[in-house]
Amino acid sequence: MTVTKGVFNSDHQRDYLKHILHLQQVSSPVATTALAEAMGVAPSSVTDMLKKLSRKGYINYRPYHGITLTGEGEKEAIKAVRRHRIVERFLTDMLGFEWHEAHEEALAFEHNISDEVERRMYVACNKPTVCPHGYPIPSSVEDTIVSGVPLYSLEPGQIARVVSVEDDEPDLLRFMDSLGIKPGVRIKVDGKDPFKGPMQAEIDSKKRTIGWHLANQVYVDKVS
Protein backbone atom coordinates (compact mmCIF):
# COMPACT_ATOMS: atom_id res chain seq x y z
CA MET A 1 0.00 0.00 0.00
CA THR A 2 1.34 3.36 -0.99
CA VAL A 3 -0.06 6.58 0.33
CA THR A 4 -0.83 8.88 -2.56
CA LYS A 5 -2.35 12.24 -3.17
CA GLY A 6 -4.29 13.62 -6.07
CA VAL A 7 -7.35 15.61 -6.92
CA PHE A 8 -8.70 14.10 -10.09
CA ASN A 9 -11.54 11.74 -10.49
CA SER A 10 -10.78 8.74 -12.65
CA ASP A 11 -13.21 6.45 -14.41
CA HIS A 12 -12.77 3.74 -11.84
CA GLN A 13 -13.48 6.07 -8.99
CA ARG A 14 -16.77 7.07 -10.59
CA ASP A 15 -17.69 3.41 -10.86
CA TYR A 16 -17.03 2.95 -7.19
CA LEU A 17 -19.24 5.91 -6.35
CA LYS A 18 -21.99 4.59 -8.60
CA HIS A 19 -21.98 1.23 -6.87
CA ILE A 20 -21.85 2.80 -3.41
CA LEU A 21 -24.95 4.84 -4.23
CA HIS A 22 -26.75 1.71 -5.36
CA LEU A 23 -25.71 -0.32 -2.33
CA GLN A 24 -26.47 2.33 0.27
CA GLN A 25 -30.04 2.56 -0.96
CA VAL A 26 -30.41 -1.03 0.24
CA SER A 27 -28.40 -0.71 3.43
CA SER A 28 -26.24 2.04 4.85
CA PRO A 29 -23.39 2.29 5.71
CA VAL A 30 -22.00 0.14 2.91
CA ALA A 31 -19.62 -2.70 3.82
CA THR A 32 -16.26 -3.26 2.17
CA THR A 33 -17.16 -6.80 1.15
CA ALA A 34 -20.43 -5.76 -0.45
CA LEU A 35 -18.62 -3.16 -2.52
CA ALA A 36 -15.89 -5.61 -3.46
CA GLU A 37 -18.51 -8.07 -4.62
CA ALA A 38 -20.32 -5.38 -6.65
CA MET A 39 -17.12 -4.13 -8.25
CA GLY A 40 -15.75 -7.60 -8.88
CA VAL A 41 -12.47 -6.91 -7.06
CA ALA A 42 -10.76 -8.13 -3.89
CA PRO A 43 -11.75 -6.51 -0.57
CA SER A 44 -8.22 -5.22 -0.09
CA SER A 45 -8.47 -3.35 -3.37
CA VAL A 46 -11.61 -1.70 -2.08
CA THR A 47 -9.90 -0.64 1.13
CA ASP A 48 -7.21 1.12 -0.87
CA MET A 49 -9.78 2.89 -2.98
CA LEU A 50 -11.83 3.91 0.03
CA LYS A 51 -8.85 5.80 1.38
CA LYS A 52 -8.52 7.72 -1.84
CA LEU A 53 -12.21 8.50 -2.11
CA SER A 54 -12.25 9.54 1.52
CA ARG A 55 -9.25 11.80 1.12
CA LYS A 56 -10.94 13.43 -1.85
CA GLY A 57 -14.08 14.05 0.15
CA TYR A 58 -16.45 11.76 -1.74
CA ILE A 59 -17.18 9.37 1.11
CA ASN A 60 -17.34 9.26 4.88
CA TYR A 61 -15.11 6.38 5.82
CA ARG A 62 -14.93 4.89 9.29
CA PRO A 63 -12.43 2.00 9.08
CA TYR A 64 -14.08 -1.30 10.00
CA HIS A 65 -17.49 0.38 10.04
CA GLY A 66 -18.33 1.00 6.43
CA ILE A 67 -18.94 4.07 4.34
CA THR A 68 -21.54 6.56 3.18
CA LEU A 69 -21.42 9.06 0.34
CA THR A 70 -20.85 12.72 1.15
CA GLY A 71 -22.91 15.34 -0.64
CA GLU A 72 -20.15 15.72 -3.18
CA GLY A 73 -19.86 11.95 -3.62
CA GLU A 74 -23.59 11.65 -4.10
CA LYS A 75 -23.51 14.34 -6.76
CA GLU A 76 -20.78 12.52 -8.67
CA ALA A 77 -22.54 9.18 -8.29
CA ILE A 78 -25.78 10.56 -9.64
CA LYS A 79 -23.97 12.07 -12.60
CA ALA A 80 -22.49 8.65 -13.31
CA VAL A 81 -25.87 6.93 -13.07
CA ARG A 82 -27.48 9.55 -15.27
CA ARG A 83 -24.78 9.10 -17.87
CA HIS A 84 -25.10 5.32 -17.79
CA ARG A 85 -28.82 5.43 -18.40
CA ILE A 86 -28.61 8.02 -21.14
CA VAL A 87 -26.01 5.93 -22.92
CA GLU A 88 -28.21 2.83 -22.56
CA ARG A 89 -31.02 4.78 -24.09
CA PHE A 90 -28.83 5.98 -26.93
CA LEU A 91 -27.74 2.41 -27.63
CA THR A 92 -31.29 1.11 -27.91
CA ASP A 93 -32.99 4.11 -29.48
CA MET A 94 -30.34 5.28 -31.92
CA LEU A 95 -28.21 2.22 -32.61
CA GLY A 96 -30.90 -0.43 -32.35
CA PHE A 97 -29.36 -2.55 -29.61
CA GLU A 98 -31.54 -4.91 -27.60
CA TRP A 99 -32.04 -4.00 -23.96
CA HIS A 100 -30.08 -7.03 -22.80
CA GLU A 101 -27.04 -5.76 -24.71
CA ALA A 102 -27.45 -2.11 -23.75
CA HIS A 103 -26.38 -2.41 -20.13
CA GLU A 104 -23.05 -4.10 -20.80
CA GLU A 105 -22.23 -2.02 -23.84
CA ALA A 106 -22.98 1.10 -21.82
CA LEU A 107 -20.59 0.01 -19.07
CA ALA A 108 -17.74 -0.21 -21.58
CA PHE A 109 -18.86 2.94 -23.31
CA GLU A 110 -19.83 5.48 -20.70
CA HIS A 111 -16.35 6.52 -19.66
CA ASN A 112 -14.57 9.34 -21.42
CA ILE A 113 -17.61 10.88 -23.04
CA SER A 114 -17.86 14.60 -22.51
CA ASP A 115 -20.78 16.33 -20.85
CA GLU A 116 -21.64 17.80 -24.21
CA VAL A 117 -21.85 14.40 -25.92
CA GLU A 118 -24.03 13.17 -23.09
CA ARG A 119 -26.29 16.20 -23.45
CA ARG A 120 -26.65 15.71 -27.17
CA MET A 121 -27.44 12.03 -26.80
CA TYR A 122 -30.09 12.99 -24.27
CA VAL A 123 -31.63 15.49 -26.66
CA ALA A 124 -31.35 13.15 -29.65
CA CYS A 125 -33.35 10.55 -27.69
CA ASN A 126 -36.02 13.18 -26.92
CA LYS A 127 -35.06 13.74 -23.31
CA PRO A 128 -36.19 10.37 -21.99
CA THR A 129 -37.19 10.04 -18.34
CA VAL A 130 -36.23 6.39 -17.91
CA CYS A 131 -33.61 3.93 -19.18
CA PRO A 132 -34.58 0.94 -21.33
CA HIS A 133 -35.06 -1.10 -18.15
CA GLY A 134 -37.44 1.37 -16.57
CA TYR A 135 -35.11 3.19 -14.17
CA PRO A 136 -35.27 6.97 -13.88
CA ILE A 137 -32.66 9.16 -15.54
CA PRO A 138 -31.80 11.27 -12.50
CA SER A 139 -30.90 14.93 -12.10
CA SER A 140 -30.97 14.87 -8.31
CA VAL A 141 -31.17 12.40 -5.44
CA GLU A 142 -34.94 12.38 -5.37
CA ASP A 143 -34.98 11.08 -8.94
CA THR A 144 -33.11 7.96 -7.92
CA ILE A 145 -35.95 6.68 -5.79
CA VAL A 146 -37.27 3.55 -7.43
CA SER A 147 -41.02 3.13 -7.28
CA GLY A 148 -42.62 -0.26 -7.43
CA VAL A 149 -42.50 -3.52 -5.50
CA PRO A 150 -41.11 -6.91 -6.55
CA LEU A 151 -43.58 -8.83 -8.69
CA TYR A 152 -43.26 -11.75 -6.28
CA SER A 153 -44.82 -9.72 -3.48
CA LEU A 154 -48.16 -9.69 -5.29
CA GLU A 155 -50.95 -12.07 -4.37
CA PRO A 156 -53.16 -14.11 -6.74
CA GLY A 157 -55.87 -12.00 -8.31
CA GLN A 158 -53.86 -8.80 -8.29
CA ILE A 159 -53.04 -6.86 -11.42
CA ALA A 160 -49.90 -4.79 -11.86
CA ARG A 161 -47.87 -2.85 -14.39
CA VAL A 162 -44.14 -3.40 -14.83
CA VAL A 163 -42.07 -0.33 -14.00
CA SER A 164 -38.52 -1.69 -14.11
CA VAL A 165 -36.39 -4.80 -14.27
CA GLU A 166 -32.88 -5.59 -13.04
CA ASP A 167 -30.54 -4.93 -15.93
CA ASP A 168 -27.32 -6.64 -14.96
CA GLU A 169 -27.99 -10.19 -16.14
CA PRO A 170 -28.20 -10.28 -19.94
CA ASP A 171 -29.41 -13.87 -20.09
CA LEU A 172 -32.17 -13.15 -17.62
CA LEU A 173 -33.19 -10.10 -19.63
CA ARG A 174 -33.39 -12.17 -22.78
CA PHE A 175 -35.59 -14.65 -20.96
CA MET A 176 -37.83 -11.85 -19.68
CA ASP A 177 -38.12 -10.67 -23.24
CA SER A 178 -39.31 -14.10 -24.34
CA LEU A 179 -42.00 -13.93 -21.65
CA GLY A 180 -43.10 -10.50 -22.81
CA ILE A 181 -41.96 -8.79 -19.63
CA LYS A 182 -40.85 -5.19 -20.10
CA PRO A 183 -41.64 -1.78 -18.60
CA GLY A 184 -45.26 -0.79 -19.15
CA VAL A 185 -46.59 -4.31 -19.61
CA ARG A 186 -49.65 -5.44 -17.60
CA ILE A 187 -49.39 -8.59 -15.52
CA LYS A 188 -52.27 -10.45 -13.84
CA VAL A 189 -51.24 -12.86 -11.11
CA ASP A 190 -53.20 -16.11 -11.19
CA GLY A 191 -51.39 -18.08 -8.53
CA LYS A 192 -48.29 -18.45 -6.42
CA ASP A 193 -46.83 -21.75 -5.19
CA PRO A 194 -45.69 -22.03 -1.58
CA PHE A 195 -42.06 -22.19 -0.41
CA LYS A 196 -40.73 -19.67 -2.91
CA GLY A 197 -42.35 -21.61 -5.73
CA PRO A 198 -43.20 -20.18 -9.14
CA MET A 199 -46.02 -17.77 -9.91
CA GLN A 200 -48.65 -18.29 -12.52
CA ALA A 201 -49.50 -15.12 -14.37
CA GLU A 202 -51.06 -13.71 -17.51
CA ILE A 203 -48.91 -11.44 -19.63
CA ASP A 204 -50.39 -10.04 -22.81
CA SER A 205 -53.21 -12.61 -22.40
CA LYS A 206 -50.72 -15.49 -22.41
CA LYS A 207 -50.38 -17.83 -19.43
CA ARG A 208 -46.83 -17.87 -18.06
CA THR A 209 -44.93 -19.49 -15.22
CA ILE A 210 -42.46 -17.21 -13.46
CA GLY A 211 -39.85 -18.49 -11.02
CA TRP A 212 -39.06 -16.90 -7.68
CA HIS A 213 -35.70 -15.52 -8.73
CA LEU A 214 -37.05 -13.82 -11.84
CA ALA A 215 -40.19 -12.53 -10.10
CA ASN A 216 -37.97 -10.74 -7.60
CA GLN A 217 -36.07 -8.92 -10.31
CA VAL A 218 -39.20 -7.41 -11.81
CA TYR A 219 -40.62 -4.31 -10.10
CA VAL A 220 -44.27 -3.44 -10.55
CA ASP A 221 -46.90 -0.91 -9.55
CA LYS A 222 -50.12 -2.42 -8.34
CA VAL A 223 -53.08 -1.52 -10.53
CA SER A 224 -55.74 -3.37 -8.56
Next chain:
Amino acid sequence: MTVTKGVFNSDHQRDYLKHILHLQQVSSPVATTALAEAMGVAPSSVTDMLKKLSRKGYINYRPYHGITLTGEGEKEAIKAVRRHRIVERFLTDMLGFEWHEAHEEALAFEHNISDEVERRMYVACNKPTVCPHGYPIPSSVEDTIVSGVPLYSLEPGQIARVVSVEDDEPDLLRFMDSLGIKPGVRIKVDGKDPFKGPMQAEIDSKKRTIGWHLANQVYVDKVS
Protein backbone atom coordinates in the same frame (compact mmCIF):
# COMPACT_ATOMS: atom_id res chain seq x y z
CA MET B 1 12.19 1.29 -16.06
CA THR B 2 10.54 -2.01 -15.34
CA VAL B 3 10.55 -4.87 -17.80
CA THR B 4 7.06 -6.21 -18.13
CA LYS B 5 5.19 -8.77 -20.13
CA GLY B 6 1.63 -8.87 -21.32
CA VAL B 7 -0.47 -9.64 -24.34
CA PHE B 8 -3.25 -7.11 -24.27
CA ASN B 9 -3.51 -3.96 -26.21
CA SER B 10 -4.50 -0.98 -24.15
CA ASP B 11 -6.07 2.25 -25.35
CA HIS B 12 -2.82 4.11 -25.14
CA GLN B 13 -0.98 1.53 -27.17
CA ARG B 14 -3.56 1.88 -29.95
CA ASP B 15 -2.96 5.61 -29.95
CA TYR B 16 0.75 5.07 -30.35
CA LEU B 17 0.14 2.74 -33.29
CA LYS B 18 -2.22 5.24 -34.89
CA HIS B 19 0.35 8.00 -34.70
CA ILE B 20 3.14 5.76 -35.95
CA LEU B 21 1.06 4.92 -39.03
CA HIS B 22 0.46 8.58 -39.68
CA LEU B 23 4.11 9.54 -39.21
CA GLN B 24 5.59 6.71 -41.26
CA GLN B 25 3.53 7.82 -44.25
CA VAL B 26 5.58 10.99 -44.19
CA SER B 27 8.93 9.43 -43.36
CA SER B 28 9.98 5.96 -42.37
CA PRO B 29 11.37 4.73 -40.04
CA VAL B 30 9.72 6.93 -37.44
CA ALA B 31 11.93 8.71 -34.88
CA THR B 32 11.35 8.63 -31.14
CA THR B 33 11.18 12.43 -30.93
CA ALA B 34 8.63 12.71 -33.71
CA LEU B 35 6.41 10.21 -31.95
CA ALA B 36 6.88 11.94 -28.61
CA GLU B 37 5.87 15.23 -30.18
CA ALA B 38 2.80 13.68 -31.80
CA MET B 39 1.72 11.93 -28.61
CA GLY B 40 2.46 14.92 -26.42
CA VAL B 41 4.70 12.96 -24.05
CA ALA B 42 8.40 12.94 -23.16
CA PRO B 43 10.79 11.00 -25.42
CA SER B 44 11.72 8.69 -22.57
CA SER B 45 8.09 7.71 -22.21
CA VAL B 46 8.07 6.77 -25.86
CA THR B 47 11.15 4.61 -25.48
CA ASP B 48 9.44 2.63 -22.73
CA MET B 49 6.36 2.16 -24.85
CA LEU B 50 8.39 1.15 -27.90
CA LYS B 51 9.81 -1.74 -25.92
CA LYS B 52 6.34 -2.94 -25.04
CA LEU B 53 5.01 -2.58 -28.57
CA SER B 54 8.08 -4.31 -29.93
CA ARG B 55 7.78 -7.18 -27.50
CA LYS B 56 4.16 -7.59 -28.52
CA GLY B 57 5.09 -7.72 -32.18
CA TYR B 58 3.42 -4.51 -33.33
CA ILE B 59 6.58 -2.68 -34.37
CA ASN B 60 10.08 -3.33 -35.65
CA TYR B 61 12.30 -1.48 -33.23
CA ARG B 62 16.00 -0.84 -33.80
CA PRO B 63 17.21 1.19 -30.80
CA TYR B 64 18.61 4.56 -31.90
CA HIS B 65 17.36 3.94 -35.45
CA GLY B 66 13.62 4.34 -35.29
CA ILE B 67 10.66 2.08 -35.86
CA THR B 68 8.26 0.76 -38.46
CA LEU B 69 4.94 -1.02 -38.02
CA THR B 70 4.78 -4.77 -38.51
CA GLY B 71 1.87 -6.26 -40.44
CA GLU B 72 0.06 -6.84 -37.18
CA GLY B 73 0.80 -3.31 -36.00
CA GLU B 74 -0.46 -1.86 -39.24
CA LYS B 75 -3.67 -3.84 -38.93
CA GLU B 76 -4.28 -2.49 -35.43
CA ALA B 77 -3.38 1.04 -36.46
CA ILE B 78 -5.81 0.97 -39.36
CA LYS B 79 -8.55 -0.32 -37.10
CA ALA B 80 -7.87 2.62 -34.78
CA VAL B 81 -7.96 5.14 -37.62
CA ARG B 82 -11.13 3.61 -39.01
CA ARG B 83 -12.77 3.83 -35.62
CA HIS B 84 -11.69 7.43 -35.12
CA ARG B 85 -13.16 8.53 -38.40
CA ILE B 86 -16.40 6.64 -37.94
CA VAL B 87 -16.82 8.23 -34.52
CA GLU B 88 -16.12 11.68 -36.00
CA ARG B 89 -18.78 10.99 -38.57
CA PHE B 90 -21.22 9.86 -35.93
CA LEU B 91 -20.58 13.02 -33.93
CA THR B 92 -21.30 15.33 -36.85
CA ASP B 93 -24.04 13.36 -38.60
CA MET B 94 -26.00 12.03 -35.64
CA LEU B 95 -25.24 14.41 -32.79
CA GLY B 96 -24.88 17.60 -34.79
CA PHE B 97 -21.36 18.56 -33.75
CA GLU B 98 -19.35 20.95 -35.90
CA TRP B 99 -16.35 19.45 -37.66
CA HIS B 100 -13.95 21.46 -35.54
CA GLU B 101 -15.35 19.82 -32.41
CA ALA B 102 -15.61 16.33 -33.88
CA HIS B 103 -11.92 15.51 -33.93
CA GLU B 104 -11.25 16.27 -30.27
CA GLU B 105 -14.47 14.74 -29.04
CA ALA B 106 -13.68 11.61 -31.01
CA LEU B 107 -10.27 11.34 -29.40
CA ALA B 108 -11.85 11.26 -25.95
CA PHE B 109 -14.63 9.02 -27.13
CA GLU B 110 -13.17 6.37 -29.37
CA HIS B 111 -11.68 4.18 -26.67
CA ASN B 112 -13.65 1.37 -25.13
CA ILE B 113 -16.35 1.20 -27.74
CA SER B 114 -17.00 -2.32 -28.96
CA ASP B 115 -16.65 -3.44 -32.55
CA GLU B 116 -20.41 -3.82 -32.63
CA VAL B 117 -21.04 -0.23 -31.56
CA GLU B 118 -18.59 0.93 -34.20
CA ARG B 119 -20.34 -1.17 -36.84
CA ARG B 120 -23.74 0.19 -35.92
CA MET B 121 -22.52 3.78 -35.97
CA TYR B 122 -21.09 3.11 -39.41
CA VAL B 123 -24.40 1.74 -40.66
CA ALA B 124 -26.42 4.49 -38.97
CA CYS B 125 -24.32 7.06 -40.87
CA ASN B 126 -25.01 5.22 -44.15
CA LYS B 127 -21.59 3.64 -44.49
CA PRO B 128 -19.66 6.82 -45.20
CA THR B 129 -16.41 6.61 -47.19
CA VAL B 130 -14.74 9.66 -45.64
CA CYS B 131 -14.59 11.47 -42.29
CA PRO B 132 -15.95 15.00 -41.89
CA HIS B 133 -12.53 16.36 -42.85
CA GLY B 134 -12.33 14.41 -46.09
CA TYR B 135 -10.08 11.53 -45.03
CA PRO B 136 -10.95 7.98 -46.09
CA ILE B 137 -12.49 5.54 -43.64
CA PRO B 138 -10.09 2.66 -44.22
CA SER B 139 -10.55 -1.10 -44.32
CA SER B 140 -7.03 -1.84 -45.51
CA VAL B 141 -3.69 -0.09 -46.03
CA GLU B 142 -4.52 1.02 -49.54
CA ASP B 143 -7.48 2.99 -48.21
CA THR B 144 -5.20 5.15 -46.11
CA ILE B 145 -3.52 6.73 -49.11
CA VAL B 146 -4.45 10.38 -49.16
CA SER B 147 -5.05 11.84 -52.57
CA GLY B 148 -4.60 15.52 -53.29
CA VAL B 149 -1.85 18.10 -53.06
CA PRO B 150 -1.51 21.11 -50.74
CA LEU B 151 -3.54 24.05 -51.97
CA TYR B 152 -0.40 26.18 -51.77
CA SER B 153 1.25 24.13 -54.51
CA LEU B 154 -1.23 25.46 -57.08
CA GLU B 155 -0.37 28.31 -59.41
CA PRO B 156 -2.49 31.35 -60.31
CA GLY B 157 -5.20 30.47 -62.81
CA GLN B 158 -5.62 26.89 -61.64
CA ILE B 159 -8.87 25.53 -60.33
CA ALA B 160 -9.13 22.78 -57.73
CA ARG B 161 -11.54 20.93 -55.52
CA VAL B 162 -10.92 20.45 -51.80
CA VAL B 163 -10.54 16.79 -50.79
CA SER B 164 -9.43 17.07 -47.18
CA VAL B 165 -8.18 19.40 -44.48
CA GLU B 166 -5.98 18.86 -41.43
CA ASP B 167 -8.30 18.18 -38.53
CA ASP B 168 -6.13 18.65 -35.46
CA GLU B 169 -6.38 22.40 -34.95
CA PRO B 170 -9.92 23.37 -33.97
CA ASP B 171 -9.34 27.10 -34.28
CA LEU B 172 -7.90 26.72 -37.74
CA LEU B 173 -10.88 24.58 -38.74
CA ARG B 174 -13.26 27.24 -37.53
CA PHE B 175 -11.41 29.81 -39.57
CA MET B 176 -11.53 27.57 -42.65
CA ASP B 177 -15.24 27.30 -42.09
CA SER B 178 -15.57 31.07 -42.11
CA LEU B 179 -13.75 31.14 -45.47
CA GLY B 180 -16.08 28.49 -46.89
CA ILE B 181 -13.34 25.89 -47.15
CA LYS B 182 -14.52 22.30 -46.76
CA PRO B 183 -14.28 19.02 -48.71
CA GLY B 184 -15.96 19.26 -52.11
CA VAL B 185 -15.68 23.03 -52.44
CA ARG B 186 -14.23 24.54 -55.65
CA ILE B 187 -11.32 26.97 -55.36
CA LYS B 188 -9.93 29.19 -58.12
CA VAL B 189 -6.44 30.55 -57.47
CA ASP B 190 -6.07 34.18 -58.57
CA GLY B 191 -2.61 34.97 -57.26
CA LYS B 192 0.17 33.95 -54.95
CA ASP B 193 2.61 36.35 -53.24
CA PRO B 194 6.32 35.50 -53.22
CA PHE B 195 8.30 34.39 -50.15
CA LYS B 196 5.59 32.17 -48.70
CA GLY B 197 3.14 35.02 -48.95
CA PRO B 198 -0.63 34.66 -49.01
CA MET B 199 -2.70 33.39 -51.92
CA GLN B 200 -5.62 35.19 -53.46
CA ALA B 201 -8.43 32.87 -54.37
CA GLU B 202 -12.11 32.66 -55.18
CA ILE B 203 -14.23 30.37 -53.03
CA ASP B 204 -17.92 30.17 -53.76
CA SER B 205 -17.48 33.30 -55.92
CA LYS B 206 -16.09 35.27 -52.98
CA LYS B 207 -12.57 36.72 -53.07
CA ARG B 208 -10.43 35.43 -50.18
CA THR B 209 -6.90 35.81 -48.94
CA ILE B 210 -5.33 32.59 -47.67
CA GLY B 211 -2.08 32.52 -45.70
CA TRP B 212 0.76 30.11 -46.33
CA HIS B 213 0.18 28.06 -43.18
CA LEU B 214 -3.50 27.52 -43.88
CA ALA B 215 -2.99 26.85 -47.59
CA ASN B 216 -0.65 24.02 -46.69
CA GLN B 217 -3.24 22.33 -44.50
CA VAL B 218 -5.81 22.13 -47.27
CA TYR B 219 -5.43 19.28 -49.77
CA VAL B 220 -6.97 19.62 -53.20
CA ASP B 221 -7.38 17.80 -56.50
CA LYS B 222 -6.58 19.89 -59.54
CA VAL B 223 -9.58 20.36 -61.82
CA SER B 224 -7.85 22.44 -64.49
Next chain:
DNA sequence: TACTGTATTTAGAAACATCTAAATATAATT
Protein backbone atom coordinates in the same frame (compact mmCIF):
# COMPACT_ATOMS: atom_id res chain seq x y z
C1' DT C 1 -15.55 -12.27 30.25
C1' DA C 2 -13.00 -15.16 27.07
C1' DC C 3 -13.23 -17.41 22.59
C1' DT C 4 -13.74 -17.67 17.91
C1' DG C 5 -15.14 -16.77 13.21
C1' DT C 6 -15.71 -13.34 9.82
C1' DA C 7 -14.84 -8.79 8.08
C1' DT C 8 -11.45 -5.65 7.23
C1' DT C 9 -7.09 -3.68 6.86
C1' DT C 10 -1.95 -3.93 6.17
C1' DA C 11 2.29 -5.70 3.79
C1' DG C 12 4.53 -6.52 -0.20
C1' DA C 13 4.25 -7.13 -4.99
C1' DA C 14 3.03 -6.60 -10.19
C1' DA C 15 1.60 -4.06 -14.27
C1' DC C 16 0.75 0.22 -16.56
C1' DA C 17 1.94 5.05 -18.07
C1' DT C 18 4.31 8.91 -17.24
C1' DC C 19 8.07 12.28 -15.64
C1' DT C 20 13.03 14.63 -14.87
C1' DA C 21 17.83 14.25 -14.92
C1' DA C 22 21.75 11.87 -16.29
C1' DA C 23 24.32 8.86 -19.44
C1' DT C 24 25.31 7.39 -24.00
C1' DA C 25 25.03 6.72 -28.96
C1' DT C 26 24.86 8.68 -33.47
C1' DA C 27 25.43 12.21 -36.83
C1' DA C 28 27.31 16.58 -38.27
C1' DT C 29 31.18 19.91 -38.17
C1' DT C 30 35.50 21.34 -37.80
Next chain:
DNA sequence: AATTATATTTAGATGTTTCTAAATACAGTA
Protein backbone atom coordinates in the same frame (compact mmCIF):
# COMPACT_ATOMS: atom_id res chain seq x y z
C1' DA D 1 40.07 12.00 -36.77
C1' DA D 2 38.50 14.71 -32.91
C1' DT D 3 34.91 17.59 -31.30
C1' DT D 4 30.37 18.93 -30.63
C1' DA D 5 25.46 18.95 -30.92
C1' DT D 6 21.39 16.39 -30.90
C1' DA D 7 18.70 12.25 -30.49
C1' DT D 8 17.85 8.51 -27.72
C1' DT D 9 18.04 5.52 -23.98
C1' DT D 10 18.69 4.43 -18.98
C1' DA D 11 18.05 5.35 -13.97
C1' DG D 12 15.17 6.36 -10.52
C1' DA D 13 10.88 8.14 -9.20
C1' DT D 14 5.47 9.16 -8.80
C1' DG D 15 0.82 7.85 -9.34
C1' DT D 16 -2.94 4.48 -10.46
C1' DT D 17 -5.30 -0.04 -9.78
C1' DT D 18 -5.07 -4.43 -8.65
C1' DC D 19 -3.63 -8.94 -6.39
C1' DT D 20 -2.39 -12.71 -2.53
C1' DA D 21 -1.15 -13.69 2.04
C1' DA D 22 -0.81 -12.30 6.61
C1' DA D 23 -2.23 -9.55 10.56
C1' DT D 24 -5.80 -7.39 13.19
C1' DA D 25 -10.30 -5.70 14.74
C1' DC D 26 -15.14 -6.57 15.72
C1' DA D 27 -19.13 -8.96 17.01
C1' DG D 28 -21.63 -12.88 18.42
C1' DT D 29 -21.40 -17.16 21.24
C1' DA D 30 -20.00 -19.81 25.00
